Amino acid sequence: MAEAPEAVVNLVGVEKHFGAVRALAGVDFAIGKGECIGLVGHNGAGKSTLMHILAGTLQPTAGRIVIGGRQEEAYSVARAKMLGVRCVFQELSLCPNLNVAENTRVNHQSLRGIGWRKRAAALIGAKLDEIFPDHGIDADDIVSDLSLGKRQMVEVARAFTVTDEPLEVVILDEPTSSLDAETAGQLLAFVRRFVESGGSVILISHLLGEILDNADRIVVMRDGKVAAGNAASAFDRTKLVAAMGGAETHHKAQHRDSEARKEGPVRVRARPRQQTDGTELVAHEGQVIGLAGLAGHGQTDLLLSVFGAAGSRGKQGVEVNGPIALVAGDRQTDGIFQQWSISLNIGIRSLKRLRQGVLISSRREAELAEEWRKRIGIRTPDMNNNILSLSGGNQQKALFARALGSDAEIILMDDPMRGVDIGTKLEVYDLIRQEAAAGRTFLWYTTETDELDHCDRVYVFRGGRIVAKLNRGELTEEKVIHSSFSETAQ
Amino acid sequence: MTALRRMASTPWIWSFVGALLIWLATVAFTGGYGGGGMITAALSLAVFMVIVGTGQMFVITLGPGNVDLSLPANIGLASAVAMTVMNGQDSRIALGLLAALACGAAVGVANYLLIWALRIPPIIATLSASFIIHSIDIAYGRGLQIKPPPGFAAFTNIQILGIPLLALLTILFTVLAALALNRMIYGRSVLAIGQNIRAAWLAGINVGWTRFATYTLCGTLGGLDGALLAGYFRGANIDIGNEYLLSSIAVVVIGGTSVAGGKANVPGIWGASLFLVLLLTMLNTFGVSAGVRLLLTGLIIVGVIAAAGGEETR
Numbered sequence: 062m063a064e065a066p067e068a069v070v071n072l073v074g075v076e077k078h079f080g081a082v083r084a085l086a087g088v089d090f091a092i093g094k095g096e097c098i099g100l101v102g103h104n105g106a107g108k109s110t111l112m113h114i115l116a117g118t119l120q121p122t123a124g125r126i127v128i129g130g131r132q133e134e135a136y137s138v139a140r141a142k143m144l145g146v147r148c149v150f151q152e153l154s155l156c157p158n159l160n161v162a163e164n165t166r167v168n169h170q171s172l173r174g175i176g177w178r179k180r181a182a183a184l185i186g187a188k189l190d191e192i193f194p195d196h197g198i199d200a201d202d203i204v205s206d207l208s209l210g211k212r213q214m215v216e217v218a219r220a221f222t223v224t225d226e227p228l229e230v231v232i233l234d235e236p237t238s239s240l241d242a243e244t245a246g247q248l249l250a251f252v253r254r255f256v257e258s259g260g261s262v263i264l265i266s267h268l269l270g271e272i273l274d275n276a277d278r279i280v281v282m283r284d285g286k287v288a289a290g291n292a293a294s295a296f297d298r299t300k301l302v303a304a305m306g307g308a309e310t311h312h313k314a315q316h317r318d319s320e321a322r323k324e325g326p327v328r329v330r331a332r333p334r335q336q337t338d339g340t341e342l343v344a345h346e347g348q349v350i351g352l353a354g355l356a357g358h359g360q361t362d363l364l365l366s367v368f369g370a371a372g373s374r375g376k377q378g379v380e381v382n383g384p385i386a387l388v389a390g391d392r393q394t395d396g397i398f399q400q401w402s403i404s405l406n407i408g409i410r411s412l413k414r415l416r417q418g419v420l421i422s423s424r425r426e427a428e429l430a431e432e433w434r435k436r437i438g439i440r441t442p443d444m445n446n447n448i449l450s451l452s453g454g455n456q457q458k459a460l461f462a463r464a465l466g467s468d469a470e471i472i473l474m475d476d477p478m479r480g481v482d483i484g485t486k487l488e489v490y491d492l493i494r495q496e497a498a499a500g501r502t503f504l505w506y507t508t509e510t511d512e513l514d515h516c517d518r519v520y521v522f523r524g525g526r527i528v529a530k531l532n533r534g535e536l537t538e539e540k541v542i543h544s545s546f547s548e549t550a551q
Numbered sequence: 552m553t554a555l556r557r558m559a560s561t562p563w564i565w566s567f568v569g570a571l572l573i574w575l576a577t578v579a580f581t582g583g584y585g586g587g588g589m590i591t592a593a594l595s596l597a598v599f600m601v602i603v604g605t606g607q608m609f610v611i612t613l614g615p616g617n618v619d620l621s622l623p624a625n626i627g628l629a630s631a632v633a634m635t636v637m638n639g640q641d642s643r644i645a646l647g648l649l650a651a652l653a654c655g656a657a658v659g660v661a662n663y664l665l666i667w668a669l670r671i672p673p674i675i676a677t678l679s680a681s682f683i684i685h686s687i688d689i690a691y692g693r694g695l696q697i698k699p700p701p702g703f704a705a706f707t708n709i710q711i712l713g714i715p716l717l718a719l720l721t722i723l724f725t726v727l728a729a730l731a732l733n734r735m736i737y738g739r740s741v742l743a744i745g746q747n748i749r750a751a752w753l754a755g756i757n758v759g760w761t762r763f764a765t766y767t768l769c770g771t772l773g774g775l776d777g778a779l780l781a782g783y784f785r786g787a788n789i790d791i792g793n794e795y796l797l798s799s800i801a802v803v804v805i806g807g808t809s810v811a812g813g814k815a816n817v818p819g820i821w822g823a824s825l826f827l828v829l830l831l832t833m834l835n836t837f838g839v840s841a842g843v844r845l846l847l848t849g850l851i852i853v854g855v856i857a858a859a860g861g862e863e864t865r
Binding site for chain 1: 735739742743746747749750751754755756813
């Protein structure tokens with residue numbers, strides 16, 4: 062790229078594979094001195110992976126990392142810190158039990174000896190004053206007592222403090238997500254001042270306005286590659302959305318004709334807690350409802366509130382009619398029971414039906430497991446083998462079998478296709494279609510826009526709210542992306 | 552398939568092997584004298600460990616941090632309640648037993664309420680409950696008639712062909728407990744919660760009810776144990792349950808139940824209880840002093856748990 066000679070950071074041909082999944086497929090990425098780069102892309106485009114590689118938390122599978130003109134061989138978090146690469150990631154990294162000054166010390170080894178607390182307090186206090194005048198944060202405040210927005214302010218300010226290590230590049234991943242419009246403005250103004258004084262910033266945001274107004278150059282990622290990269294002035298909102306993948310002509314999955322389904326009884330009616338207007342999610346019998354938007358914008362919370370409301374009637378804003386089951390996306394924490402066999406893992410949701418008298422019938426349990434081994438194609442010689450003997454995709458199938466093999470009329474799916482191979486996906490899509498035709502209702506949160514084609518209706522989430530409702534006929538990837546990224550802070 | 556299942560749950564075999572070895576060592580030491588009587592005595596005493604051990608097993612299986620430390624105090628109070636209600640009359644035996652069960656169940660409910668309503672970790676909740684129970688026992692048990700009715704004392708000592716009747720009934724009880732653990736919704740729920748409480752909730756398991764039932768069950772079994780101990784040792788006593796603090800946990804762990812939760816084993820409780828009781832008998836037979844006996848018991852329990860724990864992680 063043009064800036065290459067004076068680039069502070071130059072990533073060349075970087076690839077990253079997680080097993081069979083290719084998160085980055087050869088990315089070239091350079092940051093010049095005194096430049097603010099806006100990095101955008103939809104879920105799973107590879108932004109985070111790329112930034113983690115730059116931060117040293119992930120090792121690239123292939124490619125070169127050149128910083129300050131020197132090729133780095135054993136690049137690590139410590140090395141990144143020494144070279145002046147700082148990052149503020151979305152998951153806040155402050156220790157909640159320490160105060161602001163102590164948290165500052167965590168990043169600065171040189172604050173030692175008598176009076177370190179005072180010096181740390183002065184350091185962070187000055188930076189907070191500089192970035193966020195009237196911030197109202199005291200260096201003695203314990204982090205867990207601070208609001209989310211103030212924590213984010215501390216986190217950002219800390220990244221810009223300097224003691225003995227240089228400060229060259231700061232990665233800001235959604236730095237304004239918890240800030241109100243005024244503090245967000247202060248931060249962005251500071252970013253501009255920092256860049257003008259010769260620093261470099263990588264700005265990741267779902268607020269396209271922020272990117273367009275503040276970045277010098279914009280890099281658009283898509284499917285693990287750089288899809289576009291140009292001066293910010295060359296982009297406008299429409300062009301950005303198009304580059305992210307919206308404009309591509311869309312082949313709809315041909316199955317399911319657009320025949321207007323007659324609407325059955327309402328199965329689920331739910332309003333997100335943060336919803337201020339009257340919009341609510343409604344799912345009728347036999348419908349597949351998609352929950353879209355960027356990851357972590359309230360989709361899982363809604364699913365969990367629907368799940369929680371199923372037991373106790375009349376929770377606020379949520380109405381559930383019928384038995385419910387959930388297919389977890391995070392298999393290890395939310396799904397499988399690691400000490401159990403595949404068949405025990407499938408049977409756990411259906412224990413009542415498997416009983417004969419008061420005892421669970423081993424025969425019925427084995428029959429249920431065998432039926433689903435055939436229907437969903439779990440690849441194993443014996444369903445009594447431990448669940449961990451299966452590949453990730455097959456473990457996920459077992460979780461589908463648990464839900465679909467139960468008496469549930471409503472199936473919640475929490476981004477269940479994470480890290481699942483394409484073969485498994487296609488098999489499960491078929492199954493979902495069959496089960497919906499048989500009258501089951503699906504609420505399907507997915508981060509993969511392609512999967513929305515299987516839905517009758519899609520609700521797009523942003524900041525914990527439903528911001529768009531798209532019926533099957535009007536669904537395009539562009540519209541989903543358009544709603545996921547708003548123009549300015551709400 | 553059954554062979555595989557058995558393989559997976561072998562750890563409990565070792566507790567029986569250990570018990571057998573100790574018995575052989577003791578019999579060899581005495582020159583073959585008293586071997587049968589030793590087994591009878593061991594069975595009689597093991598019963599009390601098995602009963603509370605079973606309750607403790609369900610609690611520990613609920614997952615890391617779950618343990619009932621209130622058992623000794625619970626046993627002490629229930630023994631006093633049972634003996635007071637029986638009032639030395641054979642006609643009131645059933646009533647006294649019921650009172651002991653109810654007293655134990657109440658302790659279990661109280662434990663769970665502390666854990667659930669105040670969100671106190673189970674270790675702290677049951678330990679503080681145990682101080683309260685202990686105080687109640689001191690206030691309640693003072694100067695009361697605490698001898699068992701003759702019929703009840705005799706009942707706890709009945710033997711059939713050298714095997715105590717209580718041991719036979721307890722074997723029956725543990726068979727039922729094993730069925731409940733592996734073949735009933737309750738047991739499956741306990742095992743699932745112990746492996747991953749969040750996944751269990753998301754799989755539709757009634758987590759709150761299961762935990763409540765488990766602490767109540769454990770308390771009830773503590774109450775039963777108190778009544779039986781008072782009958783066997785001819786009298787209630789505030790300290791009658793003290794040794795069951797460590798031993799109820801030790802028999803669970805030595806018996807092959809995972810301290811990390813989610814994996815439990817009922818037969819192993821029998822093996823481990825016999826092992827512990829025979830170990831004490833052996834050390835007595837060898838004429839070891841009380842101090843050395845306690846020291847050796849402690850070391851052996853630690854050693855066995857360390858060895859068993861090592862196998863578990865594989």
